[in-house]
Amino acid sequence: MQISANRLTATMQSVLQKAGCEENEARIVTEHLVAANLKGHDSHGVGMLPHYVEFIRKGIMHPNTPVRLLRDSGAVLQFTGDRGFGQRTGKEAMQAAIERVKTTGVCLMTLSSTCHLGRIGTYGEMAADAGLVSIHFVNVNDLDPIVAPWCGSEARFGTNPICIAFPPTEHNAAFVLDFATSVVALGKTRVAYLAGKTFDEEVMLDCNGVSTNDPKVMWEGEKQGALKPIAKHKGGGLILAAEMLAGLLSGGGTIQPENTRQGAIVNNMTTIVIDPTSMVSMAWLQKEYDAMLDYVRSSTAPDSTQPILIAGEPEMLSQVQRRADGIYLSDQEWQKIVEAGISLGMNPAEFALIA
Incomplete structure (x- = not known):
């Protein structure tokens, strides 16, 4: 429909x-x-x-819960979401970081223990719209892991998204790279499962560690399957890096089993927001940004039906x-x-x- x-x-x-x-x-x-x-x-x-x-x-997600400041050390802001809606607490924490960058040039912001932050690209877009650069690392805890490590068969991670955003220019939209460190997000398996579809590639493992393209392994049966990490051993390292940067620096913890799991989607996020004009002029940055994107697009696409797209353009x-x-x-x-x-x-x- x-x-x-x-x-x-x-x-x-x-x-x-x-x-x-x-x-x-x-x-x-x-x-x-x-x-x-x-x-x-x-x-x-x-x-x-x-x-x-x-x-x-x-009772494991708390409506009407604003973000709460735990520590303010100038260029470092530490927040907790207290299990509130992540779409709200994430927005409030990002607004604070964006405001702080006006005086500090750079801000390291962490947000712990907030329920589902949603699409992380949203927070990159907030920074880009303010003329800023941002980098985000997110982990997931409070529920069982769903992504297997590289060469493993049992899940040990959440989907641990990473986002990097650069501001737009007069000629180009913002660069917003937002991706799960699993081959597909769990939500995409939900959408496919409910629609009765399978994936073109074997992006999951069943409960026995066998590769499959059927999303039912994530939603049926007593024992859940696992998503595969991106990019083989490189993705295996990246997903663990996101786990540590988000879970450790925020104080919210990792997905290791000694930490409580109540069954909600709880995120921790470590964010770096940068005012690029504290290092280079905006005029030079925009000129160089446009030139680089033009250079990328000048590469010949073998398949005319699949043109070169810059991160953020598919969403537009x-x-x-x-x-x-x-x-x-x-x-x-x-x-x-x-x-x-x-x-x-x-x-x-x-x-x-x-x-």
Whole structure:
């Protein structure tokens, strides 16, 4: 089914308010989720809502919880999310870091113990829109691991995303590189599973360590399978680096089993925000940025149907298309959202109006 972004936004905000979120928080979370769908990242979009409702019901996710400052050491800011909505706490922590950079030139910011941050590229975009550079490392704890180490068969990590963002120029959009350190995000396996699809490549391991392209190994059976890390041994090192940078520097901890697991998606994030004008002029940076992107694009693409795209451009193209055509949700994913709303006391007619 295709749903317009505006109609989807209004309904999802109603679900969140029924779940206990105040209006402003519901708006922040909804805008983040719908933006993820618009930009082609359905894994981090409105399909997460049923999980959030369940986390709130279990008392392991806390609505209406702002970010809390633990330490302010000038260029170093340490926050905790206290299990609040990550879309809110992440935004608030990034706003503080962006403001701090105005006086310090660089800011190391950590955010610990916040529920699902959502699409990490959102925070890179915040920095880029402010004319800043940002680097983000994220780990996941509070739930069982889902990504196997390189050469391993049992999971030992979350998907541990990394994001790097550079500001836009008059001629080029922002560079926003945002990727999970697993071959696919868990949410993408959820979307494929609910749609009854398989992947083109064997991006997962079943519970016996056998490679597979069938997402049901992540969602069916007593023993869950595992996602593969990206880039073989290099990805195996990168996923562990993200685990340590996010889990250790934030104080939120890693996914190792001595730390408590209550079953929510809890993230820690270590972020570096840089004002590039503290080192080079913005005019020179923009000129060099444009020249480098032109140079990259000048390489001949063997397949004309697969042009060279800069990080961030696929999201822009998706957003244009989905604003025009609507956001696609599988019937199964939509049904889970409807069931979550009904469980909160919403009238089924509220969903029928936009389906």
